[in-house]
Amino acid sequence: DGGITQSPKYLFRKEGQNVTLSCEQNLNHDAMYWYRQDPGQGLRLIYYSQIVNDFQKGDIAEGYSVSREKKESFPLTVTSAQKNPTAFYLCASSTGTLTGNTIYFGEGSWLTVV
Amino acid sequence: AQSVTQPDIHITVSEGASLELRCNYSYGATPYLFWYVQSPGQGLQLLLKYFSGDTLVQGIKGFEAEFKRSQSSFNLRKPSVHWSDAAEYFCAVGAGGFQKLVFGTGTRLLVSP
Numbered sequence: 001d002g003g004i005t006q007s008p009k010y011l012f013r014k015e016g017q018n019v020t021l022s023c024e025q026n027l028n029h030d031a032m033y034w035y036r037q038d039p040g041q042g043l044r045l046i047y048y049s050q051i052v053n054d055f056q057k058g059d060i061a062e063g064y065s066v067s068r069e070k071k072e073s074f075p076l077t078v079t080s081a082q083k084n085p086t087a088f089y090l091c092a093s094s095t096g097t098l099t100g101n102t103i104y105f106g107e108g109s110w111l112t113v114v
Numbered sequence: 115a116q117s118v119t120q121p122d123i124h125i126t127v128s129e130g131a132s133l134e135l136r137c138n139y140s141y142g143a144t145p146y147l148f149w150y151v152q153s154p155g156q157g158l159q160l161l162l163k164y165f166s167g168d169t170l171v172q173g174i175k176g177f178e179a180e181f182k183r184s185q186s187s188f189n190l191r192k193p194s195v196h197w198s199d200a201a202e203y204f205c206a207v208g209a210g211g212f213q214k215l216v217f218g219t220g221t222r223l224l225v226s227p
Contacts, residue, residue, distance in 0.1 A: 004157075040123070042204060042217035043158075058214075090157055103215065105150075105157035 003027065004106035006091050011111050013078070013085070021076045021109045023091035032074035033092040033103065036060060043090065049074055050096075078111060086113050116141040116207045120218035127195050128226050135190040135221050137179075137205030146208040147188040148215065149179055153201045161203075164188065175199070200225045 004025045013019045025032065034046040045058030049068040063082025068074055074093075078085045089109045094101040117140045127133050139145055146165050150158040162173025169181040179190045188205060202222045206215040 040219055042118075042219045043215075044217075045214060048214075088155075092158075102160055102163065105159070107157045108155070110155070 004091055004093055004104060006089075006106040006109045009107070009109060011109060013111060013113050015113055016080045018077055018079050019085075019111065021078070021089055021091075021111070023074045023076065023106060025072055025074075025091075025093045025106075027093055027104065028071070029093035029095050029104075030071070031094045031096055031101070032068065033094075034058075034064070034066065034074070034076045035090040035092065037088040037090060037108075046076065046089075085111055087111060116145065116216050118205050118207050118216055118218035120203075120205055120221050122221045123219070124222045124224065126224040126226055129197050130194050133190075133192045133195045133199070133223070135203050135205075135223070137188045137190065137218060138186050139188060139205075139207045140186065141207055144183075147179075147181060148206040148208070149173065149177070149188075149190050150204045150206065151175075151201050152204065152220075158204065161190070195223075195225055197225045197227075199223060 007022045031050050033048045035043040037043050044060050046064050047066045049055035052071050055066050055068050065077045091106040092103045094103045119138045148163045149161040151161050152158045161177050162171045164171045164181045171179050177192050181188050202220045204220045205218040208215045
């Protein structure tokens with residue numbers, strides 16, 4: 001089945017460590033996104049990519065990094081510079097980045113800093 | 115910049131009763147409007163979207179929403195709620211050339227027997 005796969009579902013990280021969240025899609029979508037979700041705050045955009053080898057910062061990019069070496073993959077690294085990384089992270093994709101293209105979401109990854 | 119307000123944090127509805135979830139947006143031009151649903155610990159699923167045309171939009175799972183420009187609202191409705199509708203619902207607005215959605219803070223729907 002086509003869809004977006006995020007892994008791992010649950011991840012624990014010690015303070016000072018970097019961690020990478022995986023996102024793979026087989027929908028042949030050009031655009032991919034990373035959102036962060038905190039209780040009571042809705043979703044906030046971290047990074048987005050419109051095409052392979054290109055990506056742009058979203059509203060809360062500090063402390064995060066991404067790469068887009070393949071069309072189907074858009075991993076997110078949460079670095080030690082991210083002050084409050086504990087959150088639910090959602091990867092998404094769409095056929096294009098024009099408003100109106102439906103954004104499809106993965107199942108999410110829970111990151112907890114211990 | 116656009117913004118979205120969902121004034122109700124929680125709503126409890128009896129099974130079989132009707133539902134209306136409120137969404138107000140702020141944007142200078144005609145917005146693109148979306149409703150998503152999220153089950154606990156899961157991703158978001160698109161219920162419906164409005165771009166232009168008929169202001170009453172039909173979606174999946176028996177949901178509909180009505181765009182009212184004069185009230186800057188895009189309220190979600192369902193005539194008869196099922197226990198499986200219990201979830202969190204997010205309204206979102208998009209504008210401009212780039213698909214940068216702004217989400218509301220969500221409304222958690224509880225369904226009582």
